[in-house]
Amino acid sequence: MDLNERCQLLPILTTRKVEWTPLERKGNCLTLPMPLYDGETREWIHKFYELKLLVKDCTEKYRKLDLVNLDNFTRDEILAFFTFCITKERFFDGLIAGHLENGNIEALGNRLNNITKIKNKIFKKTN
Numbered sequence: 001m002d003l004n005e006r007c008q009l010l011p012i013l014t015t016r017k018v019e020w021t022p023l024e025r026k027g028n029c030l031t032l033p034m035p036l037y038d039g040e041t042r043e044w045i046h047k048f049y050e051l052k053l054l055v056k057d058c059t060e061k062y063r064k065l066d067l068v069n070l071d072n073f074t075r076d077e078i079l080a081f082f083t084f085c086i087t088k089e090r091f092f093d094g095l096i097a098g099h100l101e102n103g104n105i106e107a108l109g110n111r112l113n114n115i116t117k118i119k120n121k122i123f124k125k126t127n
Helices: 003-008 039-050 058-063 075-088 095-101 104-126
Strands: 024-026 029-031
Touching (some): 039 095
Antiparallel strands (some): 024 029
């Protein structure tokens, strides 16, 4: 299965509000809030890994992205964006949550789906 076909199997996450755990103080310890991702979001992350869509050097590629013009992202830029969000979540709690809530993940999921669908049709017609 080629990369475009694998991209087609990635579900599109719709924009949603993400709940957070509360800030807790227990003695001298403070537990910071963490996002509570629903099953659909956790499955999307799992599917991204399962489909082997991870991009190398995603941090460098992410820094070069113009997050204002999502409509111009290429397939590889979208995969770099998703890879960055998923892999950096452990260092930046809520990175995925922010992009889920502002609609970036849904918009880029739709764009990825459209781009790879078109590329698959063109490829199949030429072969």
